[in-house]
């Protein structure tokens with residue numbers, strides 16, 4: 001069974017076979033049965049829920065050689081040609097690729113002529129929101145005085161971008177995402193008709209992964225059958241769905257954290273060469289980052305629907321909660337904007353590079369004045385969001401900064417010069433920390449522990465229970481290594497958890513700056529750079545994200 005065979009073969013051929021979408025099916029069937037089919041439909045909904053499938057069935061119903069019917073025969077020349085996508089009076093336009101006014105002018109001119117073979121010309125305009133303003137005007141003229149032999153089916157994933165003048169002339173239906181059981185039921189039926197052996201749990205897994213889209217469900221099923229050599233076994237499906245993709249996503253996140261631009265582009269190259277859905281890469285990253293944030297917030301959390309928490313938890317040790325928040329925002333925005341990029345690869349690359357550019361300069365030191373506000377120290381943006389805080393002990397909704405507020409600092413990423421030799425004065429851990437060159441999660445660990453005692457090589461620290469996730473073996477080792485090398489002596493860390501309040505550097509800083517927050521927020525709101533970012537890039541300052549300088 002070759003790839004894509006099932007998806008094509010099992011594309012619904014009549015209204016009855018279409019899963020879900022009862023309202024629009026009913027409206028179309030009634031219109032056809034009463035010979036009163038509206039001249040323009042607008043079908044909205046995410047990809048793969050049946051928009052163009054319904055449009056094609058409508059084209060077939062209107063042009064079946066047995067007469068206009070809600071149950072086209074499927075056998076006459078017209079029905080067969082529609083099914084094969086070569087019916088001359090069914091005109092399919094992908095607005096995402098044809099936004100020129102010329103194409104639409106051509107469409108309008110042709111609409112005036114009678115159909116050449118059937119009773120009706122059916123125009124199916126997919127992703128109609130991508131039409132240019134001129135193209136919309138052209139379409140509007142035809143919709144205002146539609147020739148009697150013309151039907152329009154406009155399909156979109158983004159109805160908000162369609163002019164109200166067009167909307168008002170269409171019968172509009174919102175198509176729902178399909179439930180996993182709807183998709184699963186259809187796949188099960190398909191598999192038994194095809195005589196393909198399948199484990200129920202494997203079907204469920206695919207139905208869930210399809211995420212509301214029958215098209216995705218069918219193409220995943222095709223891949224899974226090919227992968228399993230003609231059978232559908234749960235273990236194999238799990239491997240197919242998870243392993244490759246997760247490995248790539250984890251590698252991308254690791255490369256961002258390591259600020260390794262070369263590696264990032266290398267992975268994008270691989271994904272692109274494998275013809276992967278690059279928008280799905282960004283959404284996949286967002287999903288992983290979301291789960292990283294969940295773990296930072298609630299280390300014991302495990303959603304039973306997922307089995308790969310172990311690998312997410314390993315990633316969480318390398319990605320701080322605040323980085324995960326920032327990357328999440330950029331990933332989601334990048335996915336949203338990918339349709340506007342010159343091509344998907346450019347969109348993906350720009351989103352990833354933005355993660356690098358806006359990542360807080362973890363080791364940056366010293367304040368960076370907000371332009372025009374330099375005379376008042378408190379009205380400044382922190383140099384990177386690495387300035388100590390205890391935000392990592394809070395839920396991830398706090399402390400995040402979007403590009404708007406991070407941008408002013410992105411030009412000041414200078415890392416402090418590493419002091420050749422350091423030593424601790426007394427037992428002043430806070431003082432030493434300020435002089436240590438630490439970045440990322442290791443620095444977060446260092447900020448969230450307090451020195452209890454030290455004897456020779458052994459340094460004993462306390463870590464508050466609330467941030468105990470920083471005390472992972474991996475991070476503690478890294479901190480040990482950093483301390484040993486920067487102090488020029490062997491340091492062994494012993495960490496114990498405390499349910500009590502601990503005056504860690506993070507906690508101290510948080511107390512000190514509490515008062516200044518509101519004033520800093522006001523300053524950020526008034527800042528010209530931030531304002532211009534808001535206006536030109538649609539950036540927003542995330543609530544609770546602004547931090548004053550210490």
Ligand SMILES: [Zn+2]
Nearest residue numbers: 064073076079
């Ligand atoms: Zn027919």
